Amino acid sequence: MRGENKYAALLEDTHVARWAKNLARGSPITSEVALRRLGRLCELLDLSPKEIVAKARKDLAGFQDSLEDLVAQLESEHKSPGYILGILKAVKPWLR
Numbered sequence: 001m002r003g004e005n006k007y008a009a010l011l012e013d014t015h016v017a018r019w020a021k022n023l024a025r026g027s028p029i030t031s032e033v034a035l036r037r038l039g040r041l042c043e044l045l046d047l048s049p050k051e052i053v054a055k056a057r058k059d060l061a062g063f064q065d066s067l068e069d070l071v072a073q074l075e076s077e078h079k080s081p082g083y084i085l086g087i088l089k090a091v092k093p094w095l096r
Helices: 002-006 008-012 014-026 028-045 049-058 060-076 081-089 091-095
Strands: none
Touching (some): 014 091, 049 060
16 A cells, blocks of 8 residues: 555554554554554654654643644645544544
């Protein structure tokens, strides 16, 4: 799959690999989709998965603001609400 290859480098991080493997226990497809969404979120925020966690731990309110700014940016680019929600759906399970 094209998207899987694009974000395969994320799996070099042992935490991301473990997270994806745990998601795959429930559904391999869910795991693949979550990995792509996490990868896209990393691109949009210009942060690595570890940096996302660090930023959320250090300043949760600031991190939430950056997500709200991202939503506004995606809306201004006329992205569909489903696309935006999908990207945001990657945040919660990753931060857990």
